[in-house]
Amino acid sequence: MKLTGTMVQRLMRRHRVTMRDIKAKHHITLKRIREVRANGVEGFLAAEWLFLITGQWPGTRPE
Numbered sequence: 681m682k683l684t685g686t687m688v689q690r691l692m693r694r695h696r697v698t699m700r701d702i703k704a705k706h707h708i709t710l711k712r713i714r715e716v717r718a719n720g721v722e723g724f725l726a727a728e729w730l731f732l733i734t735g736q737w738p739g740t741r742p743e
Contacts, residue, residue, distance in 0.1 A: 688720060688721075691733045
C-alpha cells in the first residue's frame with residue numbers, strides 16, 4: 681500500500697482533519713506531519729496514516 685503526499689492531503693481535507701487535530705490526538709509532531717504530506721508513505725505506515733486520518737483500518741467495514 682502506498683499513500684502519496686497529495687493523497688494524504690486530500691484525505692485530510694475530505695475527513696476534515698487538520699494537522700493540529702492529528703498532533704493533539706496522536707502526539708505526532710507537526711514536522712512529521714508536514715513530511716508525510718510532502719513525501720507520502722508506503723507499507724504499514726500508509727495503513728497507519730489512513731487510520732489516523734479516517735479512524736478506520738483499511739479493509740474493515742464501518743460500524
